[in-house]
Amino acid sequence: MCGRYASSRGPEDLAGIFEVEKWEPEETLEPDYNVAPTKEVYAVLDRPLKDADDRRPVRQLRRLKWGLVPSWAKSPEGGARMINARAETVHEKPSYRRAFATRRCILPADGYYEWVTAKDERELEVEGKKKRPRKQPYFVLPADGSVFAMAGLYEFWRDRTLPDEHPLAWWVTCSVITTEAETSPLAVAPAEGPRSLSDIHPRMPLMLTPDRWDAWLDPARTDAEELRSLLAPPSEGLMRAYPVSTAVSNVRNNGPELLTELAAPEESTLF
Numbered sequence: 001m002c003g004r005y006a007s008s009r010g011p012e013d014l015a016g017i018f019e020v021e022k023w024e025p026e027e028t029l030e031p032d033y034n035v036a037p038t039k040e041v042y043a044v045l046d047r048p049l050k051d052a053d054d055r056r057p058v059r060q061l062r063r064l065k066w067g068l069v070p071s072w073a074k075s076p077e078g079g080a081r082m083i084n085a086r087a088e089t090v091h092e093k094p095s096y097r098r099a100f101a102t103r104r105c106i107l108p109a110d111g112y113y114e115w116v117t118a119k120d121e122r123e124l125e126v127e128g129k130k131k132r133p134r135k136q137p138y139f140v141l142p143a144d145g146s147v148f149a150m151a152g153l154y155e156f157w158r159d160r161t162l163p164d165e166h167p168l169a170w171w172v173t174c175s176v177i178t179t180e181a182e183t184s185p186l187a188v189a190p191a192e193g194p195r196s197l198s199d200i201h202p203r204m205p206l207m208l209t210p211d212r213w214d215a216w217l218d219p220a221r222t223d224a225e226e227l228r229s230l231l232a233p234p235s236e237g238l239m240r241a242y243p244v245s246t247a248v249s250n251v252r253n254n255g256p257e258l259l260t261e262l263a264a265p266e267e268s269t270l271f
Helices: 011-018 077-081 097-102 119-126 210-217 224-229
Strands: 004-007 032-035 040-047 058-066 084-086 104-109 111-115 137-142 148-158 170-180 203-205 239-243
Touching (some): 040 148, 040 210, 097 104, 111 203
Parallel strands (some): 084 170
Antiparallel strands (some): 004 111, 040 104, 137 239
């Protein structure tokens, strides 16, 4: 799954990486080293500009709220629970299938946090049942330091309690697509601890490599099977993971120190 991540790159940097054509300075976000559900996050998407005569898709950098609210929802209350969509079923789940067809995005990150879970806890997680408190957090990122481009979906929701001209009349929300965690050895593993991502957690955000960005963002691509082929996991051996302070477990903590690599885990693990 993906429940927290770090996003420190500014809009100029992201615009260059993703060849963004349009972004608004007033939508700039501060670096966030502890991105949690319901926060506003950066998203890269291809969509025609509002009120423009030219209806071609334009690559934009937008601010969205993390936690998808389906367009048909009666209220936005369930958004905080819909932060992740499973790659295996995203094309058929009612909450995601319409967005999967035409409203796909990339959620750029430095990397994501995940907490080591014991074997029995992992089984509960796979079954969708509540698990015991999280233990040692790890930060997972591309080994070469490049952007972690998470596959995502976005959706529009209209708050019918507000007039059309109200600035909060429309919500634009998003969800991260997840897949099975890699079982292959990490490109760079900690001195002691997990040797693969699956040793940390059974799920992980789906990272899109640059060769898939254009196809994934293209709203003209609507064939479900073709789109599902883009959800294949990237090549093995691209990731590294290292232990970080348990301070990240508190959403009130936020700063670059959360990314500092520890020489050894703070909490006991099974490794």
